[in-house]
Amino acid sequence: MARQGTRVVEKKIVCWASPGCIHQCGLIATVRDGRLVGLRGNPDYPTPNRGCSDRMPHHIRWLYSPDQLLHPLKRVGERGEGQWQRISWDQALDEIAAKLAALKQDYGPETLALHEGTYRSDLYPLRTRFLNLFGNPSNIGCAGTICRCNTIAMNYALLGCANARPKLDRLKCVVLHGCNLPHTAPLDWQRLRRRLEDGETRLIVVDPRKTEAGRYADFWLQLRPGTDAALLMAWINVIIEEGLYDEEFVGEWTFGFDQLRGRAAEYPPEKVANITWVPADLIRDSARLYAVSKPAGFHWGSATDMLGRNSIRVEQARICLRALTGNLAIGGGETVEGPGPIIGGKMGIRDSMLVFPELVSAEQRRKQLGSDHFRLMGWPGYEVMGRYHEETYGVPFPTAAHNFVAVQPLIWKAVLEEKPYPVRAMVTWGSNVLLNGGDVKTIYRALKSPNLELHVVLEHFMTPTALLADYVLPAASKLEKPMCATHEDFAPNIACGEAAVEPLGERRSDFYFWKGLAERLGYGEYFPWDTEEDLADYRLAPLGLTFKEVATERYFVRSTESWTYASVNPRTGRLTGFATPSGKVELYSQVLERLGYDPLPHYEEPPESPVTAPEVAREYPLLLITGGNFRPMFHSENRHFGVGTREQYPDPVMDVHPETARKAGIKETDWVYVETRRGVIRQRAHITEEIDPRVVNVQSHWWFPERPAREPWLHGLWESNANVLTWATDPTAFDPVTGGWPLRALLCKIYKEKGTR
Numbered sequence: 123m124a125r126q127g128t129r130v131v132e133k134k135i136v137c138w139a140s141p142g143c144i145h146q147c148g149l150i151a152t153v154r155d156g157r158l159v160g161l162r163g164n165p166d167y168p169t170p171n172r173g174c175s176d177r178m179p180h181h182i183r184w185l186y187s188p189d190q191l192l193h194p195l196k197r198v199g200e201r202g203e204g205q206w207q208r209i210s211w212d213q214a215l216d217e218i219a220a221k222l223a224a225l226k227q228d229y230g231p232e233t234l235a236l237h238e239g240t241y242r243s244d245l246y247p248l249r250t251r252f253l254n255l256f257g258n259p260s261n262i263g264c265a266g267t268i269c270r271c272n273t274i275a276m277n278y279a280l281l282g283c284a285n286a287r288p289k290l291d292r293l294k295c296v297v298l299h300g301c302n303l304p305h306t307a308p309l310d311w312q313r314l315r316r317r318l319e320d321g322e323t324r325l326i327v328v329d330p331r332k333t334e335a336g337r338y339a340d341f342w343l344q345l346r347p348g349t350d351a352a353l354l355m356a357w358i359n360v361i362i363e364e365g366l367y368d369e370e371f372v373g374e375w376t377f378g379f380d381q382l383r384g385r386a387a388e389y390p391p392e393k394v395a396n397i398t399w400v401p402a403d404l405i406r407d408s409a410r411l412y413a414v415s416k417p418a419g420f421h422w423g424s425a426t427d428m429l430g431r432n433s434i435r436v437e438q439a440r441i442c443l444r445a446l447t448g449n450l451a452i453g454g455g456e457t458v459e460g461p462g463p464i465i466g467g468k469m470g471i472r473d474s475m476l477v478f479p480e481l482v483s484a485e486q487r488r489k490q491l492g493s494d495h496f497r498l499m500g501w502p503g504y505e506v507m508g509r510y511h512e513e514t515y516g517v518p519f520p521t522a523a524h525n526f527v528a529v530q531p532l533i534w535k536a537v538l539e540e541k542p543y544p545v546r547a548m549v550t551w552g553s554n555v556l557l558n559g560g561d562v563k564t565i566y567r568a569l570k571s572p573n574l575e576l577h578v579v580l581e582h583f584m585t586p587t588a589l590l591a592d593y594v595l596p597a598a599s600k601l602e603k604p605m606c607a608t609h610e611d612f613a614p615n616i617a618c619g620e621a622a623v624e625p626l627g628e629r630r631s632d633f634y635f636w637k638g639l640a641e642r643l644g645y646g647e648y649f650p651w652d653t654e655e656d657l658a659d660y661r662l663a664p665l666g667l668t669f670k671e672v673a674t675e676r677y678f679v680r681s682t683e684s685w686t687y688a689s690v691n692p693r694t695g696r697l698t699g700f701a702t703p704s705g706k707v708e709l710y711s712q713v714l715e716r717l718g719y720d721p722l723p724h725y726e727e728p729p730e731s732p733v734t735a736p737e738v739a740r741e742y743p744l745l746l747i748t749g750g751n752f753r754p755m756f757h758s759e760n761r762h763f764g765v766g767t768r769e770q771y772p773d774p775v776m777d778v779h780p781e782t783a784r785k786a787g788i789k790e791t792d793w794v795y796v797e798t799r800r801g802v803i804r805q806r807a808h809i810t811e812e813i814d815p816r817v818v819n820v821q822s823h824w825w826f827p828e829r830p831a832r833e834p835w836l837h838g839l840w841e842s843n844a845n846v847l848t849w850a851t852d853p854t855a856f857d858p859v860t861g862g863w864p865l866r867a868l869l870c871k872i873y874k875e876k877g878t879r
């Protein structure tokens with residue numbers, strides 16, 4: 123029974139990332155006297171969060187961690203000295219706006235760059251609205267270039283939409299391609315495992331490590347890291363040569379089949395076996411299983427997005443496979459949807475309808491860092507693709523999302539070398555970039571450089587990145603703010619959730635940062651919403667709905683009218699088709715051709731491999747893969763003791779095969795040094811047969827909040843951070859289409875720490 127005077131309320135929230143998971147499930151938060159005391163799955167929500175109740179207590183401990191930032195801080199000592207002065211929000215915003223105005227005056231609006239993490243906010247349209255008004259060419263650096271959004275950009279090019287979605291509940295064959303589903307998308311894994319146990323679906327796993335899913339696989343293709351495009355080209359070869367493709371869909375709805383057939387002929391399985399380490403008969407048999415299982419589909423994984431040079435061709439080959447096998451056809455394994463939500467012929471306000479790309483002049487557009495060489499994910503791509511999107515769907519092409527960004531490592535270069543022009547101001551929000559960005563030493567130099575005159579970090583915790591800021595502003599978390607999103611415009615629906623509690627201390631939603639800056643710089647009239655709920659009401663008004671209604675009763679607004687390539691487009695009266703130059707799925711991509719790239723998928727050797735860099739391989743003979751996200755950690759979050767996650771997993775862990783470990787004198791749990799040409803870190807050994815003897819895997823995103831909050835420790839930035847090892851300084855190693863830098867398939871060596879045990 124409630125104590126006298128106690129007030130208990132329940133809020134309907136969306137569980138979002140902090141701590142520990144990519145799914146966005148519906149939860150009910152119990153709040154007593156303003157304090158979050160309980161969380162449980164919301165049974166009425168489309169994904170009601172079944173089966174991860176183990177994580178709920180972490181959320182509450184995370185929120186009330188004594189390490190949460192509560193007040194705006196201004197640096198008083200040198201960057202990295204850890205000396206701060208508490209200031210008010212007004213003072214912070216006034217000073218930041220004044221400095222930005224002065225830097226814009228001296229160096230032009232392009233002198234500002236942003237850093238953002240993987241989908242960490244529903245407010246990206248507001249920041250792009252701000253950047254458009256400021257005249258900035260969208261100099262946004264983010265993980266999307268090496269995670270998902272590069273594949274999405276390729277889908278816009280070939281399919282004219284964000285992506286095809288696998289129908290896990292119907293598939294007869296699932297391909298987990300560079301994807302560790304049990305850890306990274308556990309709800310999908312629960313559904314898939316049930317179907318595997320019931321014999322309802324077959325499974326192909328393409329991964330240098332076996333992983334838990336690998337144990338259920340009909341085929342585990344243990345390939346050489348970074349050779350995925352070659353493997354898939356051989357699948358295309360087999361499927362075409364053996365006539366296993368869907369003639370009807372290919373004939374009616376694809377463009378460039380003959381050219382693709384010609385290209386695939388260059389990839390017979392025997393040749394590809396030499397490249398990939400996967401035997402030719404396994405390549406053939408797995409290709410057949412994928413092609414004859416109706417329907418079949420891939421589950422997206424991040425591994426092949428972060429291979430550098432040859433990365434995006436993997437997704438191009440996957441899209442070709444989906445189309446060849448008719449899995450994109452209606453009733454196929456992966457569905458293609460146009461934008462939404464549409465109800466009664468009216469559409470909700472998508473992110474792309476909240477921004478003003480037309481305000482950015484042709485001259486400014488050319489300044490977006492990297493878009494001269496890496497053309498798909500910036501203005502050149504927009505200028506080629508945007509028109510098909512608008513003609514087909516009547517909606518602006520997404521320019522507020524992470525499919526539309528600068529090339530992050532070129533931002534560091536612009537700070538350090540002032541080339542092609544100086545970047546003097548930076549806002550980092552939702553990103554601990556010293557942990558997630560490639561090649562930390564370069565990032566560190568840029569963040570310490572006097573060339574960088576202003577660095578603002580919006581954060582929940584004092585991270586290593588925040589330690590190098592001039593202003594650290596305390597951001598309200600997903601538990602302290604409402605949400606309303608079309609998920610970067612990648613989904614055809616709008617999702618809403620309430621805030622569980624009022625922001626702690628002086629924390630504010632990032633909404634008030636962008637609005638506050640806009641007001642101070644003279645764009646206040648374009649930010650007329652007083653609160654995020656007001657903005658959400660505005661987005662839902664065309665559908666006759668309000669935020670309150672959607673957040674507490676409907677959760678998710680879906681289209682009532684379905685929209686596929688084969689339906690009549692209400693705007694034109696013709697078949698909708700695909701939003702591409704030919705109106706079909708482009709096996710031969712005219713978008714890539716117009717951007718100056720090879721229109722067909724192909725394989726290139728990774729930039730640092732035994733083949734491309736044999737002299738490096740002599741000293742660094744092992745192949746390094748990094749990543750290994752695992753529950754309940756989420757990227758660099760949850761590393762603080764007290765949340766309960768670190769207690770479970772106190773140390774970083776690397777995987778090594780018994781044979782390789784024996785040669786190096788390494789035993790289970792030993793601290794092991796892992797070294798590349800760029801640096802050295804240490805993690806504890808896990809010895810396992812489930813990794814190839816020629817490959818080692820290290821976990822990414824490790825830092826140690828318990829280490830001192832100043833130089834030289836910077837909260838343990840250098841000890842075990844995988845990105846000390848990765849390579850992001852040389853644009854020739856990047857993917858030429860997207861600018862993605864290599865975080866996997868690099869060369870390394872390992873040795874045992876001296877003097878331990």
Ligand SMILES: Nc1nc2c(c(=O)[nH]1)N[C@H]1C(S)=C(S)[C@@H](COP(=O)(O)OP(=O)(O)OC[C@H]3O[C@@H](n4cnc5c(=O)[nH]c(N)nc54)[C@H](O)[C@@H]3O)O[C@H]1N2
Nearest residue numbers: 239240265269552553554558580597748749757758759822
């Ligand atoms: N070597 C290597 N590097 C990798 C990877 C790899 O596999 N190997 N993986 C890459 C991938 S796939 C990704 S997606 C990235 C992940 O990169 P990110 O998603 O950027 O992850 P974090 O480094 O944890 O940084 C996110 C920060 O945002 C803060 N935050 C969370 N929500 C909010 C919010 O609403 N507002 C504000 N202001 N702050 C917020 C958190 O406290 C945290 O410090 O890392 C990439 N880096």
Ligand SMILES: Nc1nc2c(c(=O)[nH]1)N[C@H]1C(S)=C(S)[C@@H](COP(=O)(O)OP(=O)(O)OC[C@H]3O[C@@H](n4cnc5c(=O)[nH]c(N)nc54)[C@H](O)[C@@H]3O)O[C@H]1N2
Nearest residue numbers: 144300301302306347348423424425749751752753756757
């Ligand atoms: N708990 C938890 N869940 C998460 C996240 C998290 O941090 N924590 N992060 C979210 C985000 S942003 C992302 S991007 C996803 C990542 O989700 P996943 O893509 O599933 O994650 P990873 O574990 O980084 O990589 C998947 C697999 O790729 C394999 N691999 C490495 N190199 C190669 C290669 O060259 N080719 C192939 N075919 N496989 C290779 C690895 O062995 C690994 O098993 O997870 C999301 N979900």
Ligand SMILES: [Mo]
Nearest residue numbers: 240265269424
């Ligand atoms: Mo990611």
